Amino acid sequence: MNPSADIADHPARILIVDDERPNRLLLEVMLAPEGFLLFTAASGEEAIAMVALQSPDLILLDVMMSGMDGYQVAKRIKDNPATKQIPIIMITAQDDRDAMMRGLAAGAEDFLAKPVHRGELRMRVRNLLRLKAYGDHFDKYSQVLEGEVGSRTADLVESNREKRYMRLLQTVADEALRAPEAPIQARLRELLELILGAMDALSAALVLYEPQTERLITAASAGVAIEEVERLTTSIGLSKVPTVDGEIEPIEVAVNDSLRHAGIRSLQGIRLPPHHRLLGMLYVGLRDERPLTTRELRRLETLGDRLTLHLDNAKLYTDLRQQVEELGIERDLRERFVSILAHDLRGPLSAAKMSSELMIRRTEPLDGRRDLAVRIERNLDRMDRMIRDLLDVSRVRAGQRLPLRLDHCDLGAVAEEVIEDLSATHGHRFELAKGEVVRGIWSHDELHRALCNLGTNAVKYGVSDRPITTRVERTPGGARASVHNFGNPIPPEKRARLFDLYSRLREGSGTGWGLGLALVRACAEAHGGEAAIGESSEDAGTTFTIDLPSDSRPFQQAARSA
Secondary structure, eight states: OOOOSSSSOOEEEEEOOOHHHHHHHHHHHHGGGGEEEEEEEESSHHHHHHHHHSSOOOOESSSSSSSSHHHHHHHHHHHTTTTSSSSSEEEESOOOOHHHHHHHHTTSEEEEEEOOOOHHHHHHHHHHHHHHHHHHHHHHHHHHHHHHHHHHHHHHHHHHHHHHHHHHHHHHHHHHHHHHHSOOHHHHHHHHHHHHHHHHSSSSEEEEHHHHTTOOOEEEEEEESHHHHHHHHHHHHHSOOEEEEEOOOEEEEEOOHHHTTTTEEEEEEEEEOOOSSSSSEEEOOOOOOOSHHHHHHHHHHHHHHHHHHHHHHHHHHHHHHHHHHHHHHHHHHHHHHHHHHHHHHHHHHHHHHHHHHHHOOOOOHHHHHHHHHHHHHHHHHHHHHHHHHHHHHHHHHHOOOOOOOEEEEEHHHHHHHHHHHHHHHSSSOOOEEESSSOEEEEHHHHHHHHHHHHHHHHHHSSOOOOEEEEEEEETTTTTEEEEOOOOOOOOHHHTTTSSSSSSSHHTOSSSSOSHHHHHHHHHHHHHHHEEEEEEEETTEEEEEEEEESBHHHHHHHHHHHH
């Protein structure tokens, strides 16, 4: 910007003050060709009133006037802070030093002696207008600089304040990680206390949601009326919070009488920047009924983003700790499993070895040696089944389905074989309830193993003086096989993980491998079916079920394609 009277953004306004009309007209004639806006006043009092209404850019002021003379007018204008910057040229017939000194004392910038010369008048007017333009420019520039300095100072104060609260948030978050056993609500409340201080708010609330389903996870609040604030903020679903072109828009919650009584006049919140483990809303209750300023909104977004980042890290840390604990449990389970496995495999191996040594040493007839060979075969079959179970467990752990050899199969005949085998080992406690013949395309061997595992499980955990009943029946979707026993019911909290690998070892109950029910479920799912606990109560007993489709070939083909 180059301020100049010649190129000003508006024509200069010049006020001519003289109590004699001819003198006013003469000055107007001299200045009119310059394009100025000319105004006249016939007295000092009129000039003062006109200046108060609208300040001119320059005043031509006669000294000798009736009433208020030029010196008095100049002094009044210069004593007023609103008009003291207006340049004044005093016109006088007195060409002496005393008159000039009185004019300077009154505040005049220049003098002209009568009769006024046109060229001199134009030069002095233009010079003073140019000086005033420069003065106005630098005044405005100084105001801009002062505003920028004030804004920068406020930004610096705000930045330092935010940094201080960021450090406090970091400190609280670090302490929470070092003491993960502290309740999550206590940690959240401590973080929200910092938000209260940073926002100079009466109340603050944080509502966290699960990212995939936007299901409410938890909510916490701090400050006044926390129960009511928490109730209001959790009633607003995350989907109701508006977003415009990806920008976060504040949401205002209607303030009820309960909050007003607590001093809260405005309750506002923002949707926090999403992280991969958490979504959240952060609310603050203010003393005044007003929207958040741009600075406050920015501060709240910054603090909220850092807050969710710390919470996200805390959740990650908690998840990692849980995984480490689970890995430790898994390691202990495997060690116990290997110990039990070695013990169980040693039994049939020792029996087979002893029988083979007897065959070598003894010279009895062929029939006697055949009995020993049968015993060896039985123990080797038992070891083979164990090894097969281990291989299938490896498939299950790898997320694969069991491979099946499918053929036409009679489910009732499979159940009869299982009962015959179990009765030879555990006595005649087993019953079969079946009506019509139930056939389908299934794996005879896998179903035999699954029902045998269910029967063995019933022997282990059922009462010894009550029967174990296997039932085979048709269903609208295919077939169902169930095994029922009487005994202690299974608590509801244990049912969900009962079909998991090593479930019995995990609970510390039983001495088996903990694979039987897991293999039952694997068998059912490989057929395209489902294994479940039908019912379990003290009076009715416990029932395990296997539901199968009529034809399992499509499920095996899909598994092979996958």
